[in-house]
Amino acid sequence: MADNYIFKIGAYAILLDEKRRVLLGKRAKGIEVGKWSLIGGKLKENESFEDAVKRETKEEISIDFEPVFYRQIGGVNKVKKVKWLCSYFIGHIKSNEPLDNYEKSELSELNFFSKEELADLEIAFDHKRVLKTFFKDYSLGLVSSVRDKTNKDQNDNRQSFKIK
Numbered sequence: 001m002a003d004n005y006i007f008k009i010g011a012y013a014i015l016l017d018e019k020r021r022v023l024l025g026k027r028a029k030g031i032e033v034g035k036w037s038l039i040g041g042k043l044k045e046n047e048s049f050e051d052a053v054k055r056e057t058k059e060e061i062s063i064d065f066e067p068v069f070y071r072q073i074g075g076v077n078k079v080k081k082v083k084w085l086c087s088y089f090i091g092h093i094k095s096n097e098p099l100d101n102y103e104k105s106e107l108s109e110l111n112f113f114s115k116e117e118l119a120d121l122e123i124a125f126d127h128k129r130v131l132k133t134f135f136k137d138y139s140l141g142l143v144s145s146v147r148d149k150t151n152k153d154q155n156d157n158r159q160s161f162k163i164k
Contacts, residue, residue, distance in 0.1 A: 005076070010086040011053035012040030012127070014070060014134055015063075017095035021114050022131060024123070025060065025107035032124035036113075038088070038131075049087035057091075061110060062101040065091035070143065073130065088130060090143065 015023040015038075024036040039060050043052040053067050067089030074085040099110045113121065115135045118128060137143045 003081075005081045005083045008082060008084040009043045009049075010041060010084070011043060011049040011056065012038040012086060012088050012130075013053050013057050013065070013067060014038060014088055014090045014131070015057075015065065015093050016090070017093060017112050019095065019112075019114070020138075021095070021112035022118075023061075023093065023099075023110060023112050024121070024127075025102065026109040026111075027124055028104065028106055028108040034108075035122045035124040036127075037124035038127050040086075050089065053087070053089045060103045060106050061099065063093055063097070065093060067091050070134065071130075073126070075126070088134075090134075 013023075017023070023039065025039055026036050027033050039057050040053055041056045041060075043049065044055075047055070049072075050067055050069070054064070057063055057065060068091070070088045070090045072085065072087045074083070076083050095112055102110050115131075118131055121128075123131075134143065
């Protein structure tokens with residue numbers, strides 16, 4: 001007999017500035033409205049996780065970035081009968097980039113937060129746990145930033161990330 005679960009698939013960006021603060025958006029609609037979340041969303045049919053996170057980031061905050069895979073996490077909510085699988089990608093953006101060109105129907109605010117500031121925020125989904133794990137991995141040297149050697153502009157502070 002079928003278990004009648006809904007299966008959701010998503011892709012999210014852990015976007016850091018040069019101070020290692022993460023960019024979060026406050027949800028303006030849907031489930032978890034009014035809570036902060038990573039930038040991202042559901043995959044479209046036949047779309048890869050990487051393509052989805054690029055598209056969602058472009059649609060929601062008008063920023064292009066080159067995502068680097070960090071981690072994939074799945075789970076089950078037996079009460080709501082939902083199974084989910086999300087991929088998380090790391091990227092870097094400058095904190096002085098204008099962040100006023102975002103999709104107001106999706107997000108009511110955008111802001112950078114330090115690791116310490118996350119504890120006091122209402123954060124949607126499992127993103128608080130994901131970020132706690134990310135910053136722990138980062139502090140242990142399991143995730144490190146490296147200069148993007150493909151960038152010819154010496155004045156550009158963009159970074160890419162690698163998993164050790």
